[in-house]
Amino acid sequence: MRRVAALGALLAAVSLCACGGSRDGKLALALNWKPEPEFGGLYEALRTGAFASRGLPVEVTGGPGAPVVQMVESGQVAFGVAAADEVVLARDRGTDVVAVFATYQTNPQGIMVHAARKLSSLADLFAAGGTLAVEPGLPYVKWLEKRFDLSRMKIVPYGYSIAPFLLDPMLAQQVFITAEPIQARRQGADPQVFLIADSGFDPYAAVYITSGKQLREEPARVAAFAAALRDGWRGYLDDPAPANAKMGELNREMDAETFRLAAAAQQPLVETDFAKQHGLGAMSLDRWSELGRQLRELGLVDHEPDAASCFADTGALAGGASRP
Amino acid sequence: MIRRRLDLVAPPLATFAATTLLAELAIRAMRVSPLLLPAPSAVARAAWTQSALLLPAFASTTRCTLVGLAASALLGILAAIGLASSRLVERAFYPYAIFFQIVPIVAVAPLLVIWFGYGPRAVVAAAFIVSVFPVIANTLAGLRSVDPALRDLFRLYGAGPWARLVKLELPWALPFVLTGLRVAAGLAVIGAIVGEFVGGGGLGVVVLGAMREQRTDLVFAAVGYASLLGLSLFALVNLASRLALRRWHASEEGG
Amino acid sequence: MAAPRAETAPTGIAVDLRGVRRTFASDGDRVEAVGGVDLSIAAGEFVALLGPSGCGKSTLLRIIAGLDHQDAGEVLLEGRPADARVDAGERVAFVFQDAHLLPWRDVLGNVTLPLELLGRPAAESRDEAMAGIARVGLADAARRFPSQLSGGMRMRVSLARALVTRPRLLLLDEPFAALDEITRQSLDDQLRALWAGTGVTVLFVTHSTAEAAFLAERAVVFSPRPARVVLEHALDLPADRGAELRAEPRFAHEAAVLFAALQRPER
Numbered sequence: 001m002r003r004v005a006a007l008g009a010l011l012a013a014v015s016l017c018a019c020g021g022s023r024d025g026k027l028a029l030a031l032n033w034k035p036e037p038e039f040g041g042l043y044e045a046l047r048t049g050a051f052a053s054r055g056l057p058v059e060v061t062g063g064p065g066a067p068v069v070q071m072v073e074s075g076q077v078a079f080g081v082a083a084a085d086e087v088v089l090a091r092d093r094g095t096d097v098v099a100v101f102a103t104y105q106t107n108p109q110g111i112m113v114h115a116a117r118k119l120s121s122l123a124d125l126f127a128a129g130g131t132l133a134v135e136p137g138l139p140y141v142k143w144l145e146k147r148f149d150l151s152r153m154k155i156v157p158y159g160y161s162i163a164p165f166l167l168d169p170m171l172a173q174q175v176f177i178t179a180e181p182i183q184a185r186r187q188g189a190d191p192q193v194f195l196i197a198d199s200g201f202d203p204y205a206a207v208y209i210t211s212g213k214q215l216r217e218e219p220a221r222v223a224a225f226a227a228a229l230r231d232g233w234r235g236y237l238d239d240p241a242p243a244n245a246k247m248g249e250l251n252r253e254m255d256a257e258t259f260r261l262a263a264a265a266q267q268p269l270v271e272t273d274f275a276k277q278h279g280l281g282a283m284s285l286d287r288w289s290e291l292g293r294q295l296r297e298l299g300l301v302d303h304e305p306d307a308a309s310c311f312a313d314t315g316a317l318a319g320g321a322s323r324p
Numbered sequence: 325m326i327r328r329r330l331d332l333v334a335p336p337l338a339t340f341a342a343t344t345l346l347a348e349l350a351i352r353a354m355r356v357s358p359l360l361l362p363a364p365s366a367v368a369r370a371a372w373t374q375s376a377l378l379l380p381a382f383a384s385t386t387r388c389t390l391v392g393l394a395a396s397a398l399l400g401i402l403a404a405i406g407l408a409s410s411r412l413v414e415r416a417f418y419p420y421a422i423f424f425q426i427v428p429i430v431a432v433a434p435l436l437v438i439w440f441g442y443g444p445r446a447v448v449a450a451a452f453i454v455s456v457f458p459v460i461a462n463t464l465a466g467l468r469s470v471d472p473a474l475r476d477l478f479r480l481y482g483a484g485p486w487a488r489l490v491k492l493e494l495p496w497a498l499p500f501v502l503t504g505l506r507v508a509a510g511l512a513v514i515g516a517i518v519g520e521f522v523g524g525g526g527l528g529v530v531v532l533g534a535m536r537e538q539r540t541d542l543v544f545a546a547v548g549y550a551s552l553l554g555l556s557l558f559a560l561v562n563l564a565s566r567l568a569l570r571r572w573h574a575s576e577e578g579g
Numbered sequence: 580m581a582a583p584r585a586e587t588a589p590t591g592i593a594v595d596l597r598g599v600r601r602t603f604a605s606d607g608d609r610v611e612a613v614g615g616v617d618l619s620i621a622a623g624e625f626v627a628l629l630g631p632s633g634c635g636k637s638t639l640l641r642i643i644a645g646l647d648h649q650d651a652g653e654v655l656l657e658g659r660p661a662d663a664r665v666d667a668g669e670r671v672a673f674v675f676q677d678a679h680l681l682p683w684r685d686v687l688g689n690v691t692l693p694l695e696l697l698g699r700p701a702a703e704s705r706d707e708a709m710a711g712i713a714r715v716g717l718a719d720a721a722r723r724f725p726s727q728l729s730g731g732m733r734m735r736v737s738l739a740r741a742l743v744t745r746p747r748l749l750l751l752d753e754p755f756a757a758l759d760e761i762t763r764q765s766l767d768d769q770l771r772a773l774w775a776g777t778g779v780t781v782l783f784v785t786h787s788t789a790e791a792a793f794l795a796e797r798a799v800v801f802s803p804r805p806a807r808v809v810l811e812h813a814l815d816l817p818a819d820r821g822a823e824l825r826a827e828p829r830f831a832h833e834a835a836v837l838f839a840a841l842q843r844p845e846r
Binding site: 471473474476477478479480481482483487491492495498571572573574 | 683692693724
Binding site: 154157 | 357358359360434437438442443520521522523524528529530532533534535536537538539
């Protein structure tokens with residue numbers, strides 16, 4: 001469904017001019033979903049003025065289905081949130097966007113099944129059969145198709161509702177670990193989640209991107225932006241409650257308890273050993289190279305991408321050392 | 325005869341060719357990002373290289389559209405006959421027919437999948453819901469517009485309701501039915517694709533996947549196939565109209 | 580003055596109207612269309628019903644045909660009330676102001692229609708229809724469609740359709756009004772010949788005094804709405820009426836009598 005809205009928004013994006021991403025002196029930032037713990041650090045940074053104190057008048061826009069990559073490229077927004085594979089794909093198609101901050105060090109996507117099926121791995125699931133609801137065109141679906149034999153699964157589109165899952169005990173669906181499994185449990189189901197990362201496909205997720213143009217012309221601004229995000233995430237990890245309250249006002253579909261559970265579920269994926277060592281949001285060349293290789297194997301990109309150009313080491317940009 | 329066919333087909337083809345050429349040149353000259361608007365040559369290339377993906381999808385969407393359209397035609401005509409039977413019946417039930425017109429299929433499609441399950445049944449249901457109303461409305465208008473003098477004639481000779489329906493009302497309404505089908509054909513394609521967005525299969529899923537993979541050229545190629553389907557159905561209805569009405573209706577006379 | 584009829588004995592039925600009234604109510608207004616009509620028509624008679632536009636003569640005709648009902652009074656066909664319409668379709672035929680053919684059927688299909696609706700066998704119906712089509716001189720056009728015919732030809736098909744059931748009462752409501760003068764006179768001639776050949780009772784509504792004078796044995800003139808009989812006049816003209824009759828002085832005289840009655844609203 002978000003892609004349906006994206007189709008319409010794409011047409012709107014065609015007619016927009018590049019205006020540096022600022023409107024009335026604001027720095028626009030496009031989200032690709034509703035305010036949720038996924039963006040906890042961002043809202044914490046906004047709440048505590050981490051952006052303001054660095055002279056960044058950040059204004060949040062976008063939502064489910066927003067064509068973030070196109071919006072960043074056309075200059076309609078200065079920053080956006082996307083998946084790492086979207087960045088590689090975009091660059092392959094000639095779109096100059098660059099990642100500057102990776103929220104999730106471990107990819108939070110997975111497949112959710114009913115625990116009653118007593119499956120112990122994805123391989124078990126694919127051998128058992130049933131329906132698999134996934135967003136068409138997701139790279140990790142192609143990854144699964146390559147690694148496993150999916151011929152016994154009936155693959156259907158995922159409509160961002162868990163209703164089919166709740167109704168059909170033989171249905172498996174894609175999930176974001178902070179979202180659907182929590183919803184399902186609260187609706188009385190007993191879900192079991194298999195992380196995609198465990199099967200060897202582990203791109204960064206909830207990656208903040210900017211245009212190559214902005215990176216070249218305003219490196220200090222980009223560095224400041226990343227630094228503010230780091231502060232925000234630090235604050236959110238320490239105490240998610242205030243930012244959760246703020247996001248709860250904007251997103252009335254989720255209640256406070258769900259916010260709390262989601263924030264807790266995502267913590268280990270955000271603050272991994274690597275993040276502890278190099279700073280929240282930091283990225284490595286190895287991970288981007290591996291992603292490029294995997295996407296090339298899957299035939300999603302035509303040329304092996306230049307991993308180094310996919311992301312920016314914002315610590316180096318600012319000229320400062322990485323956080324301890 | 326060949327000359328006439330050429331006269332009919334040449335102008336729109338020429339316009340199409342000219343527009344495509346113009347678009348190709350303009351897009352290249354302005355260096356428009358292929359993510360936003362791919363050049364016609366890129367779309368054609370995508371259609372060619374991805375034909376293994378597109379052709380079965382096209383076949384699937386076509387199948388579901390045809391079944392949905394056939395259901396609309398059959399049930400729509402029957403519903404109109406029922407509505408035409410009395411003013412009271414019409415007043416009581418017509419608002420529910422209008423419901424089919426106004427219900428936003430994008431919102432209803434997930435419900436269809438819950439009721440009919442993933443797959444062709446939900447897609448056919450979506451195609452039907454979107455395309456049935458024009459058939460009902462037009463057929464009803466046709467049935468209500470029967471020449472009163474002819475009704476008198478039938479009454480004079482003691483014709484029963486069945487004879488009246490089959491020998492007078494349905495033939496009279498035929499041009500209206502065909503007009504309704506013309507509109508319904510294009511809508512059925514839309515309904516099917518929206519159904520596929522949620523229910524899976526066909527060109528709808530290809531469009532979703534191509535969007536996600538940022539292959540805008542493939543999106544356009546899929547949309548092109550969908551347009552081809554809509555055009556073909558429209559042409560089919562026109563052909564049926566010409567054959568059925570050729571000898572007697574003003575709309576097809578001189579043909 | 581009735582001269583001997585043509586070859587066949589009269590097969591037409593007699594029509595009696597006694598005190599027939601009809602009022603229409605629409606949007607609160609009550610319009611009296613027929614204001615008490617008494618009339619007797621003998622079997623096999625050719626009667627013209629003459630009156631100004633909108634006077635209610637068409638309504639009267641429809642009541643006689645059974646397409647409408649009277650609010651008061653009696654309509655008797657052959658002495659029996661017209662309500663007993665068991666075999667109405669076999670006895671009565673109606674010709675409308677326009678041909679009103681089924682456009683999707685050819686001439687043969689249109690003329691066969693009444694027999695089809697009455698449940699007659701197909702082969703027999705076909706033969707009857709072809710004979711009727713020949714009688715109006717359209718044998719060559721039997722396979723043509725109404726859209727391929729001229730106005731006059733379509734009206735002839737309508738006539739053939741009306742006569743195919745061998746009706747005993749033929750009602751015509753200004754059938755030739757929409758046609759040009761030459762075609763109209765030609766059809767008048769043909770109608771009279773058909774009547775003479777079959778002995779059917781004919782009621783012919785018109786507002787043309789010349790047409791009434793030429794066709795009818797007796798003319799009934801109506802007042803403006805509500806319709807009441809103003810004059811019943813037997814036409815003093817020979818039984819054999821050729822086209823040249825229209826040029827004769829006695830014809831003009833008879834037409835003038837009718838015209839005068841039309842202008843004078845009440846007796």
